Amino acid sequence: MKRAYRFLLLLYPREHRDRFAGEMIRVFEEASGERRARGRAWFVRFAFAEIHGLIAGAAGAWFDRGDAPSAPEQVLPGDLAEAQRLVDMNIAGMVHAIANHQFEKARVFSYQERQAREKLCMLRQKYNDEYGMPC
Amino acid sequence: MTEPVLLILTSLADQPRHGYALLKDIESLSGGRVRMSTGTLFGALPRLLEDGWIERFELEDTSRQKQAYRLTAFGRRQLQQELDRMKQLTRAGFARLRAGEAI
Numbered sequence: 001m002k003r004a005y006r007f008l009l010l011l012y013p014r015e016h017r018d019r020f021a022g023e024m025i026r027v028f029e030e031a032s033g034e035r036r037a038r039g040r041a042w043f044v045r046f047a048f049a050e051i052h053g054l055i056a057g058a059a060g061a062w063f064d065r066g067d068a069p070s071a072p073e074q075v076l077p078g079d080l081a082e083a084q085r086l087v088d089m090n091i092a093g094m095v096h097a098i099a100n101h102q103f104e105k106a107r108v109f110s111y112q113e114r115q116a117r118e119k120l121c122m123l124r125q126k127y128n129d130e131y132g133m134p135c
Numbered sequence: 136m137t138e139p140v141l142l143i144l145t146s147l148a149d150q151p152r153h154g155y156a157l158l159k160d161i162e163s164l165s166g167g168r169v170r171m172s173t174g175t176l177f178g179a180l181p182r183l184l185e186d187g188w189i190e191r192f193e194l195e196d197t198s199r200q201k202q203a204y205r206l207t208a209f210g211r212r213q214l215q216q217e218l219d220r221m222k223q224l225t226r227a228g229f230a231r232l233r234a235g236e237a238i
Contacts, residue, residue, distance in 0.1 A: 016177075016181065019181070020177050020180070020181070023154055023177070023202050024154075024173050024177050026154070026155075027153075027154035027155045027158065027173050027176070027177075028173050030155040031155060031158055031173065046170075049170065049172045050172050050173060050174065052172070052174075053171075053172025053173060053174025053175045053178075054172070054173070054174040055174070056174060056175070056178070057172075057173075057174030057175060057177060057178035058174070060178045061178065061181070064181070064182060
């Protein structure tokens with residue numbers, strides 16, 4: 001479940017992840033331990049609520065993003081910024097498609113996101129992981 | 136003001152809390168009715184931080200969880216206004232129910 005949680009956190013915009021992902025994982029771990037102790041039915045309900053909450057939260061974070069500062073992107077070299085933009089765009093598309101139950105479309109975005117992320121990783125290596133997290 | 140926001144502000148009204156303590160307190164505040172997910176909590180917190188209703192600070196204890204949140208003076212005023220509004224509405228609602236029963 002923890003792995004799935006970490007994976008779903010990838011749906012959030014990068015700035016949200018940088019700021020809150022560590023804290024979210026810690027809170028999730030505590031809540032998950034407590035729910036598990038209450039019994040299987042409690043934990044299953046909790047897991048569904050968490051998945052739904054993460055998808056809705058990610059969609060909300062992308063919508064709120066318009067006001068967010070874009071300073072990190074401004075200092076990136078052009079090719080790296082473009083690769084990051086493609087990853088973000090595909091994640092946003094995937095979140096929107098999942099939220100609208102368009103799973104085939106979500107799969108296409110997921111495939112494109114994987115390709116865009118591979119390119120981003122190559123570029124990060126080119127810049128010696130100087131910008132953002134290493135792949 | 137949405138219900139999650141109202142619950143978060145109410146939970147922070149008497150003391151600062153970290154993320155998990157907020158979830159637990161909200162469950163208890165709502166009599167077990169609301170079990171907020173981390174996605175909902177961390178969807179609302181950034182907006183409240185950005186609007187200056189709450190602030191984030193580092194707890195000075197040795198626990199793993201170091202980030203905590205507290206109400207700002209502005210957030211306290213917003214909560215007060217919302218509660219006043221709800222009180223007024225509740226009063227009006229009960230008055231109408233009583234009037235309806237009397238007919």
